Amino acid sequence: MKKIFFSLRRHTVPLAGFLLVSLLFGACKKTLETGSQPPVAGLMAFNLMPDQESIGFTLSGNNLVNFPLQYTNYTGSYLGIYVGSRDVASYDANSRATLATASQLFADSAYYSVFALGTNGHYRNVIVKDNLDSLSSTTGQAFVRYVNGITDSTALPLVTISSNGTDVFNTNAPFSSVSDFKGITPGNVSVKVNNESAINATRTITLEQGKIYTVLFVGTPGQTDTSKAVQIKFIQNGTVSANP
Secondary structure, X not given: OOEEEEEOOOOOEEOOOOOOOEEEOOOOOOEEOOEEOOOEEEEEEEEEOOOOOEEEEEEOOEEOOOXXXXXXXXXXXXXXXXXXXXXXXXXXXXXXXXXXXXXXXXXXXXXXXXXXXXXXXXXXXXXXEEOHHHOOHHHOOEEEEEEEEEOOOOOOOEEEEEEOOEEEEEEEOOOOOEOOOEEEOOEEEEEEEEOOOOOEEEEEEEEOOOEEEEEEEEEOOOOOOOOOOOEEEEEEEEEEEOOO
16 A cells, blocks of 8 residues: 655744654554544645744644744644644734634545735635645656745746756746646756746755655745745655555
8 A cells, every 4th residue: 555654843844944754644544452543634734924924823723733833934744633624724923813714624534735825914825635645656756746825926927847858847827826746857856936027036956756845936026035035945745655
């Protein structure tokens, strides 16, 4: 049975970081001596709001994590949550004011990401199902997707992700869009986002065979604060293996 391995951190992690400690989460139901585990899903959360230095998340009114996420930080792993229809809210960690809410039906043994996006009072939580179980370890590839969190994307930027001169993505990406995962040749990968105006960033990243990545386009065009300017970041979601 194919299993997905994920990394675990007990604290927030910068988006450019790598995850080192592996654990098995939810790929197969396990039976314990005391009985079966309750159904669970996995949820990973991101703060991509440039003007929100510290946010929290609640799940049906309860804290998803017990620490705030700084801008461009995320939970560092998929967190186990109970299944069913749940409300996910992001809030200002200082004032406790709610920033955005979204609802999702979380399925057993499935994986999800929530991206807190927007700026200047216009915020949204975007929840997507991460179809990790559809990815095959037998292709010899890495797997990559992108999220457009650039706050002013009215002039649709062109996203290009390519390996060895072959484009895996070459498409205009609306604000808050999240692509599917696609296979890509491991090694040095070229990533670009450009709208022929205020959005123009490039980066070369190194991807490893069998690993799963999310590329994040973040920031505000024209921002003089380099930490809030348009940037390309990426994280590793996990590793797919046929025989872990």
